Each structure stands twice: as C-alpha cells, then as structure tokens.
Amino acid sequence: MSTAVLREFRYGDERIAFSVRLRPARKAQRIAIHVEPDGRVVVDVPHEASETAVQAAVRQRARWISSQLTAVRERIDPARPRAHAGGESLLYLGRRYRLEVLVDEDRKGDVRLGRGRIEVAVGSNEPGRVRAVLDTWYRRRAGEVLAARLAALAPALHWVRTPPPMQLRVMKQRWGSCSPAGRLTLNPNLIKASRECIDYVLIHELCHLQAHHHGPLFHRLLDAQMPEWRRIKQKLDAWADELIPS
Ligand SMILES: [Zn+2]
Incomplete structure (x- = not known):
C-alpha cells in the first residue's frame, strides 16, 4: 500500500511538484526519484525517512530532475519546442545570462531568471515578441x-x-x-x-x-x-x- 503526498521544491525560478510514495522499509531501502513519461515526479520514500531527508534528496538531484522534465515537455508536445534563440547573451545587473525562449500560450509574457539564464515565455515565436516581452520585463525591474x-x-x-x-x-x-x-x-x-x-x-x-x-x-x-x-x-x-x- 502506498500513500501519495504532493510536495514542491524550487530549482532556480522553477517550481517542481513531486509526489511522495511512502513504502514499507522492506520494499524501499532508500529514497528513489523517478520522472514518469508523463512528467510526474515521484519520490519513493521508506517509511522511516524524515521530511528533511526527502527535501535534501530532491535538491541534490534537482538539476537532473529539471533536465528530465525539459525532455518530457519536448517529447509530449513538439508543437511547443523550447527554441533557443541563438543562446543570445543578455546582461542583467552586470551579469551575463543566456536567453532561452519558451513557446507556451499559458505562460506568455512570463520571464524567469534562473541559473545563468533568462527564460522568456511567448505565445508565438514571431519576430519581435521575445524582444517586446524582455523590454517590458527590463523596464519593470x-x-x-x-x-x-x-x-x-x-x-x-x-x-x-x-x-x-x-x-x-x-x-x-x-x-x-x-x-x-x-x-x-x-x-x-x-x-x-x-x-x-x-x-x-x-x-x-x-x-x-x-x-x-x-x-x-x-x-x-x-x-x-x-x-x-x-x-x-x-x-x-x-x-x-x-x-x-x-
Ligand atoms: Zn551630470
């Protein structure tokens, strides 16, 4: 029998949800992280593991989880590719970031600042959209x-x-x-x-x-x-x- 509990952690500006499945110790000896083909992140946890240990385990593998999720998104919906706009270099507060463009109707206009990159979400990748979203964001900041x-x-x-x-x-x-x-x-x-x-x-x-x-x-x-x-x-x-x- 397993119990699903929904949690969340942050990776850069990303919020990643995951569910915890509590397993009897005889079935799970250590914390194991799976990224399912549909993009769900599931963490199998032995009953006696503490909340702190679970959080530490997902943080430790955050980069891997994030890259798996990117791959899932690209596979599930190729119509919404993560187009790298030439990896253009951007400056913000004196530091360099790489521009990443995300075509996503639900998040259009959204700008996220993460580790070494600025991700800009647009509804369509037509010329000028990315620049307009970025300019608005720069101005607000x-x-x-x-x-x-x-x-x-x-x-x-x-x-x-x-x-x-x-x-x-x-x-x-x-x-x-x-x-x-x-x-x-x-x-x-x-x-x-x-x-x-x-x-x-x-x-x-x-x-x-x-x-x-x-x-x-x-x-x-x-x-x-x-x-x-x-x-x-x-x-x-x-x-x-x-x-x-x-
Ligand atoms: Zn002056």
Whole structure:
C-alpha cells in the first residue's frame, strides 16, 4: 500500500511538484526519484525517512530532475519546442545570462531568471515578441531596482530630504538627468549594468540636486560621496554600446 503526498521544491525560478510514495522499509531501502513519461515526479520514500531527508534528496538531484522534465515537455508536445534563440547573451545587473525562449500560450509574457539564464515565455515565436516581452520585463525591474537604490542612497546625502521623483526614459546618449525642479530621469537600460554603476549614476544625479553643473562644487560632492566614481564611470562607459541598443 502506498500513500501519495504532493510536495514542491524550487530549482532556480522553477517550481517542481513531486509526489511522495511512502513504502514499507522492506520494499524501499532508500529514497528513489523517478520522472514518469508523463512528467510526474515521484519520490519513493521508506517509511522511516524524515521530511528533511526527502527535501535534501530532491535538491541534490534537482538539476537532473529539471533536465528530465525539459525532455518530457519536448517529447509530449513538439508543437511547443523550447527554441533557443541563438543562446543570445543578455546582461542583467552586470551579469551575463543566456536567453532561452519558451513557446507556451499559458505562460506568455512570463520571464524567469534562473541559473545563468533568462527564460522568456511567448505565445508565438514571431519576430519581435521575445524582444517586446524582455523590454517590458527590463523596464519593470529597472523601475523597482532604481527606486529601491534611490531610497537607500538618498538619506546619506545631507542636502536630500526625501528621494526625488523619478521617471524612466530610454535615452541614446545619457544614463540620467536631473531637471531644475529636481526630477530625475533615468535610463531603464541601467538595469543591465552592475549595482555599483547604478549607484554611481544615482549619486551623480543626486549631486545635481545641490550643484546643477559639472563645476568644482559638484565634483567635491561626488568625490565625498563616492571617491572611486572615476573607476566606476570608466566601466559604465566601456559597456555603453552594449547596454544601450541602437
Ligand atoms: Zn551630470
């Protein structure tokens, strides 16, 4: 007699469900993991095995389970292939990821960030769809991350009472700007740069709240807040061609 209990574990951004079959010790001496032809993950567990041991066993074999499930999906529904869009390299927060495209009507618009890859789900693989989904995702992440960094950095600057209003705009020539009224405009492509580059741009613009031009006062403020800013700016400049697509 066996009892099925449904569980779940995470692998990267993937959630993988599995059922546990409790077996009498004489039938199962150790934890065994099966990926069935229909994609169900079944874990045979001796009665005396602890929950911790079960979790450890599936985690240990997570990569294998995930690759088996990919193979199952491709076999079950060849009309929904996992098309690798040339394995294009993408940047996010200064790290490189490989683009994977998943054609899946139920998940279209979904973007998942996993180990070394960014998976984009589209309803159909027509030209431009993947780029549109990615752009939306980058922009949303940019809004969240930039606002959070702004809120974290602003309190350290004595001339900033509250984080200034911020808007996103794709600009070809600049990372950010600060209006005379104190509103920041930031390039959403900054989300592709590393955190220190993002912080540099934010601190640069926050210094403009006190000194509008790139004069001696501005540089005094910037040097005081971020003494290593020249090194970081060099990195950002070197990336600019890749970060801001033409
Ligand atoms: Zn400036």
